[in-house]
Amino acid sequence: MGKIEWAMWANEQALASGLILLTGGIVGVAGQFRGWEFAAYSVAAGVFVCLLEYPRGKRAKGTSVERTGQYCFTVCVKAFGPLTRNYYVRAFLHAAICVPGGFMLATVLGCVCLGIASLIYLAAAIRGEHWEPILPRKEVRKPVAESIKNPPQNPPPRPPPEMRRKQAKDLESAAYDNPISVTADE
Amino acid sequence: MEGGVPAGGSYKASGLRMSTHRKPRSSLHHGELSVWMGLNIFLFVWFYFVYEQGETFYYTRHLLGSALAWARAPAAVLNFNCMLILLPVCRNLLSLLRGSFVRCSRTMRKQLDKNLTFHKLVAYMIALMTAVHMIAHLLNVEWLNNSRQGVYDNLSTALSNLEDDTDDSDHRTTYLNPIRKNDIDPQQIPTYFVFTSIAGLTGVIITLALILIITSSMEVIRRNYFEVFWYTHHLFIIFFAGLVIHGIGYIVRRQNKESYKEHNPLFCQNRTEDWGKIPECPIPQFEGGPAQTWWYVIGPMVIYLCERLLRFIRYMQNVQYRKIVMRPSKVLELQLVKKGFKMDVGQYVFLNCPAISQLEWHPFTMTSAPEEDFFSVHIRSAGDWTDKLIDIMQKLPEGSQGPKMGVDGPFGTASEDVFDYEVSMLVGAGIGVTPFASILKSIWYKFKDNDPNLKTRKIYFYWLCRETHAFEWFADLLKAQEKEMEERGMGDFLTYKLFLTGWDQSHVNYVMVNVDRETDVVTGLKQKTHYGRPNWDKEFEQVRKENPTSVVGMFLCGPEALGKVLEKKCGKYSDVDPRKTKFYFNKENF
Numbered sequence: 041m042g043k044i045e046w047a048m049w050a051n052e053q054a055l056a057s058g059l060i061l062l063t064g065g066i067v068g069v070a071g072q073f074r075g076w077e078f079a080a081y082s083v084a085a086g087v088f089v090c091l092l093e094y095p096r097g098k099r100a101k102g103t104s105v106e107r108t109g110q111y112c113f114t115v116c117v118k119a120f121g122p123l124t125r126n127y128y129v130r131a132f133l134h135a136a137i138c139v140p141g142g143f144m145l146a147t148v149l150g151c152v153c154l155g156i157a158s159l160i161y162l163a164a165a166i167r168g169e170h171w172e173p174i175l176p177r178k179e180v181r182k183p184v185a186e187s188i189k190n191p192p193q194n195p196p197p198r199p200p201p202e203m204r205r206k207q208a209k210d211l212e213s214a215a216y217d218n219p220i221s222v223t224a225d226e
Numbered sequence: 227m228e229g230g231v232p233a234g235g236s237y238k239a240s241g242l243r244m245s246t247h248r249k250p251r252s253s254l255h256h257g258e259l260s261v262w263m264g265l266n267i268f269l270f271v272w273f274y275f276v277y278e279q280g281e282t283f284y285y286t287r288h289l290l291g292s293a294l295a296w297a298r299a300p301a302a303v304l305n306f307n308c309m310l311i312l313l314p315v316c317r318n319l320l321s322l323l324r325g326s327f328v329r330c331s332r333t334m335r336k337q338l339d340k341n342l343t344f345h346k347l348v349a350y351m352i353a354l355m356t357a358v359h360m361i362a363h364l365l366n367v368e369w370l371n372n373s374r375q376g377v378y379d380n381l382s383t384a385l386s387n388l389e390d391d392t393d394d395s396d397h398r399t400t401y402l403n404p405i406r407k408n409d410i411d412p413q414q415i416p417t418y419f420v421f422t423s424i425a426g427l428t429g430v431i432i433t434l435a436l437i438l439i440i441t442s443s444m445e446v447i448r449r450n451y452f453e454v455f456w457y458t459h460h461l462f463i464i465f466f467a468g469l470v471i472h473g474i475g476y477i478v479r480r481q482n483k484e485s486y487k488e489h490n491p492l493f494c495q496n497r498t499e500d501w502g503k504i505p506e507c508p509i510p511q512f513e514g515g516p517a518q519t520w521w522y523v524i525g526p527m528v529i530y531l532c533e534r535l536l537r538f539i540r541y542m543q544n545v546q547y548r549k550i551v552m553r554p555s556k557v558l559e560l561q562l563v564k565k566g567f568k569m570d571v572g573q574y575v576f577l578n579c580p581a582i583s584q585l586e587w588h589p590f591t592m593t594s595a596p597e598e599d600f601f602s603v604h605i606r607s608a609g610d611w612t613d614k615l616i617d618i619m620q621k622l623p624e625g626s627q628g629p630k631m632g633v634d635g636p637f638g639t640a641s642e643d644v645f646d647y648e649v650s651m652l653v654g655a656g657i658g659v660t661p662f663a664s665i666l667k668s669i670w671y672k673f674k675d676n677d678p679n680l681k682t683r684k685i686y687f688y689w690l691c692r693e694t695h696a697f698e699w700f701a702d703l704l705k706a707q708e709k710e711m712e713e714r715g716m717g718d719f720l721t722y723k724l725f726l727t728g729w730d731q732s733h734v735n736y737v738m739v740n741v742d743r744e745t746d747v748v749t750g751l752k753q754k755t756h757y758g759r760p761n762w763d764k765e766f767e768q769v770r771k772e773n774p775t776s777v778v779g780m781f782l783c784g785p786e787a788l789g790k791v792l793e794k795k796c797g798k799y800s801d802v803d804p805r806k807t808k809f810y811f812n813k814e815n816f
Contacts, residue, residue: 044451052441073368075413145416146364
């Protein structure tokens with residue numbers, strides 16, 4: 041059990057809770073239930089929780105899978121810096137948000153679910169986890185080496201042509217082979 | 227590649243990367259899906275109209291409107307689906323059914339393998355119906371509360387005020403509105419009612435259990451933090467326990483039959499002051515419906531219990547190690563013996579090693595043939611469990627027994643069609659080559675023994691992979707078979723071609739230097755390795771040329787895209803003339 045990142049599950053649970061709060065709130069408002077003000081609050085709270093929890097954090101170990109289209113949410117959530125990075129903050133935030141949902145039947149389930157998510161986040165925070173954004177890796181082009189820019193100006197030094205030509209007397213020590221046998225110019 | 231996760235055995239999905247795993251993801255047959263969906267729709271519509279138009283519910287509908295029907299219709303669908311959900315994960319039961327369907331059509335047997343996809347589909351339906359059911363009941367409770375508070379018309383108030391008259395002999399309650407309380411803050415009455423009635427309390431608890439099960443079954447959690455998924459999934463026990471007692475409170479109420487005979491709602495509804503005073507309208511009496519869910523789910527619950535018991539028994543059965551071999555590239559071969567174990571080609575088993583993890587069961591395709599007196603699996607290092615297993619085996623002293631191993635199975639469709647064709651083209655891509663180890667061995671045994679069931683006279687085997695790393699054991703197998711066939715003068719029986727699709731320049735250089743060698747530089751086999759993907763047209767032409775009058779069966783274990791290509795080619799190269807070559811593509815998913 042040691043390798044579990046509780047935050048991953050807390051995130052799923054919190055996202056689900058946000059949706060349930062939202063649904064309960066919509067039912068309460070649309071049905072004009074008693075205490076519909078709490079339902080209206082739940083709609084707003086549900087939306088907020090969904091927006092906060094939609095961008096999945098980066099896993100400490102292994103590949104992270106993004107949710108569809110989460111990049112812009114990642115950027116927004118990242119902008120809050122330590123408030124969203126720290127899971128203690130999230131745990132207490134969710135605990136606080138869920139309380140008003142308990143005052144009305146339609147939102148009670150959302151309240152309890154969010155409370156559970158808050159507890160799981162607390163566990164994650166105690167284990168030292170924190171939220172990292174999943175950002176696309178920037179391709180770093182290797183800088184072009186300096187030597188490319190300054191090609192040599194002169195050809196390499198060579199011995200004079202007389203020395204380079206094959207000597208008829210000394211075929212063995214030559215640097216190359218001829219397809220046709222060499223005969224000295226008569 | 228999706229991992230199969232039967233409940234009751236655990237399957238750490240990081241094991242997906244294991245080469246010898248099954249490829250269990252198969253799509254559901256459209257026929258079965260339509261039947262299931264049709265039944266769902268039928269149940270919904272039928273029960274909707276029972277409650278929307280039933281005469282005995284007339285007064286109930288006055289208080290609740292259509293929300294009554296909208297709550298009861300999903301309840302019926304929920305009953306049906308909660309009955310179904312336990313069944314696809316009873317893998318031993320399914321195996322048993324499959325065995326008894328041996329004479330039946332192959333398609334029916336294959337359906338039994340698509341268990342997990344179906345389990346998930348049923349789970350989604352349960353989640354959806356729970357949502358509808360819950361929302362409808364939220365409305366119901368709110369309106370019942372309002373009626374009790376006297377907010378609505380006279381009839382509603384009168385109906386809600388009906389007292390509980392329990393001095394008839396069977397002590398059944400006779401009121402209509404189940405909300406009896408009205409002396410606390412009206413806003414809190416619904417919550418109070420839900421949490422003090424059995425239906426409400428169990429409803430909240432089991433919905434909570436369902437939500438936790440679903441969030442922990444999300445792919446991210448299931449694949450990477452298996453224990454969370456597995457432990458949380460056991461909340462299904464609470465789910466079913468709560469579900470069974472959810473309806474025992476007689477909360478959904480209707481006018482009872484005797485009362486309906488004496489008191490006609492249509493006549494009496496506007497005469498509430500006269501109820502009990504005129505003969506046509508005695509005070510109406512109501513009753514609740516009994517709990518019905520347990521009828522639906524008790525069977526599957528018992529079956530599932532038997533399944534778990536059976537798995538436990540199998541787990542306790544003794545498994546002996548016949549041989550433990552470390553193959554090249556960190557592949558472990560285990561040859562195991564278990565009393566009474568019978569397998570077919572292409573099947574798989576689940577292995578559990580308590581020394582590594584109590585919970586985890588991992589599926590492995592078997593690489594031995596049924597003709598052998600043992601069964602073997604080749605395990606590649608591809609995750610925590612396999613790494614630990616290989617580690618343990620490597621540290622074992624020579625010749626000793628390995629750690630206790632539980633074996634469940636065998637499971638999976640038997641790929642027996644392979645033996646029915648005169649000429650077989652077998653295509654194994656990447657990981658998909660593993661079941662072919664079993665098949666090729668079995669074919670060879672049958673051929674040697676002149677088994678009458680074997681109609682195959684010629685096999686073409688195409689092995690496609692990016693690299694042969696971790697498949698050297700398979701190359702060894704082919705080499706051994708090659709040698710045996712040559713010794714018996716049956717060199718023509720098997721023609722195999724290896725296609726290395728992941729070659730690079732270093733390969734090319736190496737091959738160029740070694741082009742004169744008799745055996746292939748990559749595999750050591752007599753037949754040379756091809757580089758790049760096969761030219762299927764050429765291959766089909768060759769098969770057609772060499773077998774001008776045969777029926778050729780094509781079997782694939784590999785990616786779907788390749789399957790589509792091969793299916794098209796089979797169609798293209800089959801001749802309408804029955805005397806000429808015909809290709810049949812078998813959609814088996816090994």
